[in-house]
Amino acid sequence: MAILEIKNLIVSVEDQVILDGINLVVRGGETHAIMGPNGTGKSTLAQVIMGHPKYHIDCGEILLDGIRLNEMSVDERSRAGLFLAMQNPTEVPGVTNFDFVKTAVQAHLLSGQHLRIGKFILALEDAAKELKMGSGLAHRYVNEGFSGGEKKRNEILQMKLIKPSIAFLDEIDSGLDVDALRIVGENVTAMKSPDLGLILITHYQRLLDSIVPDFVHIMIRGKIVKTGGRELIAKIDAEGYDWLKVELGIDEFVEKKKPVSLGTCATKSLK
Numbered sequence: 001m002a003i004l005e006i007k008n009l010i011v012s013v014e015d016q017v018i019l020d021g022i023n024l025v026v027r028g029g030e031t032h033a034i035m036g037p038n039g040t041g042k043s044t045l046a047q048v049i050m051g052h053p054k055y056h057i058d059c060g061e062i063l064l065d066g067i068r069l070n071e072m073s074v075d076e077r078s079r080a081g082l083f084l085a086m087q088n089p090t091e092v093p094g095v096t097n098f099d100f101v102k103t104a105v106q107a108h109l110l111s112g113q114h115l116r117i118g119k120f121i122l123a124l125e126d127a128a129k130e131l132k133m134g135s136g137l138a139h140r141y142v143n144e145g146f147s148g149g150e151k152k153r154n155e156i157l158q159m160k161l162i163k164p165s166i167a168f169l170d171e172i173d174s175g176l177d178v179d180a181l182r183i184v185g186e187n188v189t190a191m192k193s194p195d196l197g198l199i200l201i202t203h204y205q206r207l208l209d210s211i212v213p214d215f216v217h218i219m220i221r222g223k224i225v226k227t228g229g230r231e232l233i234a235k236i237d238a239e240g241y242d243w244l245k246v247e248l249g250i251d252e253f254v255e256k257k258k259p260v261s262l263g264t265c266a267t268k269s270l271k
């Protein structure tokens with residue numbers, strides 16, 4: 001069973017703090033939802049965990065099964081079992097979807113294992129069918145000219161074939177019509193197992209009705225300010241986030257950016 005541990009993570013970009021001390025543990029079999037107003041650092045968290053080079057880790061550790069990921073490259077993290085379905089999937093002109101997924105699956109094989117191409121083709125076709133994706137998408141360039149919904153399904157297609165142990169799905173529901181949302185929800189739910197820890201970043205209850213979370217976290221100003229169960233989703237759906245301004249004693253969710261302070265790590269206490 002995989003375990004992802006995020007310990008006191010402080011992250012900056014261009015010397016401005018974006019994540020301000022995140023602590024989170026995700027175990028295989030668990031589904032976590034991260035909610036929160038725009039611009040509070042949800043996508044940044046997913047990108048940092050995956051190893052985006054733009055972000056600087058000022059403090060803290062990311063551990064997968066006890067192994068420190070901080071210094072690992074994106075592909076090493078992917079081979080270690082992490083996956084990110086991006087909020088805005090990237091287009092890769094000149095590379096077909098088929099070659100892209102095949103290369104990714106090949107890269108995840110253990111040394112000495114070889115890709116059995118016939119088996120791979122069948123698995124790809126099955127996954128595309130389950131996601132109700134047209135078969136032609138395999139031979140088109142990755143995400144180029146795909147509709148918003150096709151791009152999101154394509155992220156799930158990759159996830160089905162790569163079989164990660166910890167997966168972040170960043171607004172996988174944005175841009176999906178009702179039918180596509182149901183299909184994505186069913187496919188992700190079918191993947192739930194003790195071997196998969198899921199982190200869903202979303203604004204909407206409708207996704208979480210379909211992929212039911214065990215824990216709900218609210219992120220504000222780069223911090224997880226509240227953790228609870230599904231009652232939080234209903235409250236956010238009914239009331240938005242303004243009640244948190246009162247609770248936290250703040251006027252705005254997006255604060256003026258703070259510069260990184262020297263000795264940041266030393267001054268933050270581990271939760």
Ligand SMILES: Nc1ncnc2c1ncn2[C@@H]1O[C@H](COP(=O)(O)OP(=O)(O)O)[C@@H](O)[C@H]1O
Nearest residue numbers: 013018036037038039040041042043044045054
């Ligand atoms: N690469 C970047 N360069 C500059 N600012 C960034 C970058 N990535 C994120 N930010 C800033 O960090 C904050 C959090 O962004 P983001 O993580 O995308 O928020 P969310 O996903 O919660 O809406 C925003 O103010 C955003 O402008």
Ligand SMILES: [Mg+2]
Nearest residue numbers: 042043044087
């Ligand atoms: Mg985002």
